[in-house]
Amino acid sequence: MKKVIVGMSTCGLSAGSQKTYDRLGELLAANPGAFELKSAGCIGMCYREPLVEIRENDTRIVYGAVTPELAEKIFNEHVGGGRVLEEHVALRIEPGRELGGSEAPHQKNQVRIVLRNCGLIDPESLAEYEAAGGYRALRKALLEMKPDEIVKVVKDSGLRGRGGAGFPTGLKWSFAAAQKSDVKYVVCNADEGDPGAFMDRSVLEGDPHSVIEGMIVCGKAIGAHAGYVYCRAEYPMAIRRLTIALEAAREKGHLGTNILGSGFDFDIKIKQGAGAFVCGEETALFQSIEGKRGMPRIRPPFPAEKGLWQKPTNNNNVETYANVPWILMNGAAAYAAYGTEKSRGTKVFALAGKVKNGGLAEVPMGIPINDLVFKIGGGIKEGRAFKAVQMGGPSGGCIPASLGHTPVDFESIPATGAIMGSGGMVVMDDQTCMVEMARFFLDFTQNESCGKCTFCRVGTLRMLEILTRITQGEGRIEDIENLKTLGAQIKDASLCGLGQTAPNPVLTTIKYFGEEYEAHIKDKRCPAASCTALVDFCIDAETCTGCTVCAKNCPVNAITGERKKTHVIDTSICAKCGKCITVCTFGAVYKK
Amino acid sequence: MVTTAARNDDFSYRLWRYDGAPGELIPLLQSAQDHFGYIPRRAIGYISGVTGVPESEVYGVITFYSQFRLQPMGKYVIKACDGTACHVQNSRMIIDTLEDELGIEVGGTTEDGLFTLSTVACIGCCSLAPVMMINDDTHGRLTPQSVRKLLRDYRRRETAARAQAAASCGDAGAR
Numbered sequence: 141m142k143k144v145i146v147g148m149s150t151c152g153l154s155a156g157s158q159k160t161y162d163r164l165g166e167l168l169a170a171n172p173g174a175f176e177l178k179s180a181g182c183i184g185m186c187y188r189e190p191l192v193e194i195r196e197n198d199t200r201i202v203y204g205a206v207t208p209e210l211a212e213k214i215f216n217e218h219v220g221g222g223r224v225l226e227e228h229v230a231l232r233i234e235p236g237r238e239l240g241g242s243e244a245p246h247q248k249n250q251v252r253i254v255l256r257n258c259g260l261i262d263p264e265s266l267a268e269y270e271a272a273g274g275y276r277a278l279r280k281a282l283l284e285m286k287p288d289e290i291v292k293v294v295k296d297s298g299l300r301g302r303g304g305a306g307f308p309t310g311l312k313w314s315f316a317a318a319q320k321s322d323v324k325y326v327v328c329n330a331d332e333g334d335p336g337a338f339m340d341r342s343v344l345e346g347d348p349h350s351v352i353e354g355m356i357v358c359g360k361a362i363g364a365h366a367g368y369v370y371c372r373a374e375y376p377m378a379i380r381r382l383t384i385a386l387e388a389a390r391e392k393g394h395l396g397t398n399i400l401g402s403g404f405d406f407d408i409k410i411k412q413g414a415g416a417f418v419c420g421e422e423t424a425l426f427q428s429i430e431g432k433r434g435m436p437r438i439r440p441p442f443p444a445e446k447g448l449w450q451k452p453t454n455n456n457n458v459e460t461y462a463n464v465p466w467i468l469m470n471g472a473a474a475y476a477a478y479g480t481e482k483s484r485g486t487k488v489f490a491l492a493g494k495v496k497n498g499g500l501a502e503v504p505m506g507i508p509i510n511d512l513v514f515k516i517g518g519g520i521k522e523g524r525a526f527k528a529v530q531m532g533g534p535s536g537g538c539i540p541a542s543l544g545h546t547p548v549d550f551e552s553i554p555a556t557g558a559i560m561g562s563g564g565m566v567v568m569d570d571q572t573c574m575v576e577m578a579r580f581f582l583d584f585t586q587n588e589s590c591g592k593c594t595f596c597r598v599g600t601l602r603m604l605e606i607l608t609r610i611t612q613g614e615g616r617i618e619d620i621e622n623l624k625t626l627g628a629q630i631k632d633a634s635l636c637g638l639g640q641t642a643p644n645p646v647l648t649t650i651k652y653f654g655e656e657y658e659a660h661i662k663d664k665r666c667p668a669a670s671c672t673a674l675v676d677f678c679i680d681a682e683t684c685t686g687c688t689v690c691a692k693n694c695p696v697n698a699i700t701g702e703r704k705k706t707h708v709i710d711t712s713i714c715a716k717c718g719k720c721i722t723v724c725t726f727g728a729v730y731k732k
Numbered sequence: 733m734v735t736t737a738a739r740n741d742d743f744s745y746r747l748w749r750y751d752g753a754p755g756e757l758i759p760l761l762q763s764a765q766d767h768f769g770y771i772p773r774r775a776i777g778y779i780s781g782v783t784g785v786p787e788s789e790v791y792g793v794i795t796f797y798s799q800f801r802l803q804p805m806g807k808y809v810i811k812a813c814d815g816t817a818c819h820v821q822n823s824r825m826i827i828d829t830l831e832d833e834l835g836i837e838v839g840g841t842t843e844d845g846l847f848t849l850s851t852v853a854c855i856g857c858c859s860l861a862p863v864m865m866i867n868d869d870t871h872g873r874l875t876p877q878s879v880r881k882l883l884r885d886y887r888r889r890e891t892a893a894r895a896q897a898a899a900s901c902g903d904a905g906a907r
Contacts (some may be wrong), residue, residue, distance in 0.1 A: 143734060151857050156872035187861030335815025372800050372813075373762075374855055376868050394750065412772040414758055414797035417853060431757030431785070433796040492817035498859030531815060566816045566858075580819055584853060590796075599847035722876040 142219050146206075147191040147259065148179035149345040150377050156207070157190035160451075163208035164192075167215045175219050180345020183259025184250075184500035185243055188230050194218055194261075204230030204243065221625075232697055246497050246516055251478060251486050254339075254462045257500045258346030263381050266388040269349040275394055277465035282402035283358045290361040291317055295474035298484030303329055303457030304532065304561045305637075305691065306483075306550040312454060315444035316362040318693040319452035320435065324364035325523055326355050327429075327448060327455040330371040330378070331413050331420040331559035334533025335584065336563030338487040340458035342500055347462070348385035350634075352408060354461030356394070358470065359406045362454050365407065370425050372413040373686075382410055417534075417588035421636050422447075422455045435590045436636035478504035483549035491517045493566040494524065501549075510544040513567055524569040528652070532561025532582045534588075535641030538574060538647030556649045559641070561627065572696065574653040574669035575660050579607035581645035585638060596639030603646060612673040615661030620650060672716050675731040679720075681706045683728035690720040690729065743767035743775075750782050757785060757793060759799060759830050770801040806841045806848035808886060812864040815854030821861040827851060829876040830864075846890060847883070 295310025447453025
């Protein structure tokens, strides 16, 4: 019987997949037994959501942009009549044949290890996870391997932390393993606070058992019996799916006492974040679990020695744990075969911003930025020019298009001044103002600073004030030097990663886009026509229909025009409030 | 009938069952907020009494995390995303539109108690930018027009639900 599988993770739902699912449900009710209706996690092609897959034996045909109407058409013609609607096929996967469908280029350059099950299985079904090979690594680790053997496999694979710092995972595990304590903890950092990053969300929503399995294996390796997943509250579906997965794992006996008859006990609890970016920093995370304000602690001592409740703790990112079962089953050498010498394996990237194909892509480390932006990302929307890519969230930096050949790995990206970070890549075009981006990031880090360190707390505020003045046309000649000096001081005098990296977006934009800063300060001009105070609002004569809505809504009566004739904004009166843009249904108002 | 799971999540039940296990403060605060819609003064007292954590410390934890509210919220809490990807896709215009349509500023609640408007740093739905959440529902690929339509739809549903509730009360009174 054909299976009809609808992508029902957060991006699918926000694109309207619930309505599509409901229509298919109605069709099934009217035609009992016609097909099996299921839901799955995110395959990563977020830009083509809602996605509906028709699966028959091993052949998978994924349709993109499936509205309820298209779903009915697919039911009638494909499910009922066996006719594939070729023009809507995003992806066609048949064993022994090359990848087909309009979006094949997006998928065929990928190596899906972490995302191996996302979009393939029902994330709420333990049976499907096991059918896909799940929990075999757990069996091997608990019944056939000793703790130091497990650590050795992870070390040999070359896996480095996927949360951003890139610390060698096997080495980290060995530190906690070496501690003598009857109480140790395994912690999974699912706080994913970087704006622009959604890899962890996708894994938790699409394949939560892979993370659970990885954590239990870690527990065996370091001698811990309790695990915590710290998941941010902004991910309610991830928390829901993880809760279901934990209950199922407990019922099956993969969690609890004497797992698989091995004599090993382990269980996992979920702790929800409460909306604080700084709690993605591991010591702040521990404080938060302990019920305190999330203010980082000084290191040393490191978490492996004194972590959660001052006990030896191993903390890793969601993606790091999701790699572990695959590495154990396929061997360290298989993992190390991908990537570069110092950055082994694959990495999941979240492409967003001005790129055509926004979504998730898992690729071998070392692939050049341009491949991600153009081959997989499909290039820039509306055919505009590629200007920069922001990597590493608020801790990272903006890499200009001229450095697009840079390989994405733990060595090459930091050499540009940015960091690879957790994998978020926000692509920018010529309409993005880099000074405004720097201000935006500082606004964020200023808000999220815990306040403990003077230089972070006050320094970021001063930098923000300077940048705000510049974007409002009140920049001064000495501003750039002041930003550089302040930036260096904040990096030096901050206790944790937030403060230490907060100046990065500013310093990289000054380095690569210095002329934009100069234009703002000296010429009071925004080259990207973005900073409201430095541009004029205009109405495009060809698009304007003369509906008069803008004129009626202008708070200072700056717009004149007759019905059905082009309207005009008097820039000398215009208060630059932007109201006209938000009320025009034709998109005729623009900034120049 | 209240299921065991629902009962276990209930704030009063959790307070009663608190057994001194470490790390329960934030879950208790989250439970209080789920129950009351915000954290009222008396909830701080209950939690302090049961856990032994001084009220001032509880207050310090509440004010550190952006999720916790000390004022009642509207029925629908709008979280408009202003993360990097949404920002680059013009989320400011969406937020301006929301402020305009609702007649309130970010952080405020409409007079009819229907909507609270807040911004959030990133929902993790970046490819569908700009995005916002209304309670647990995520809406993506927003435009100023779609935002206005969405809010009007919510308002219309509320008015219809209230009218229906009033009508059924009226019926009950008539019987």
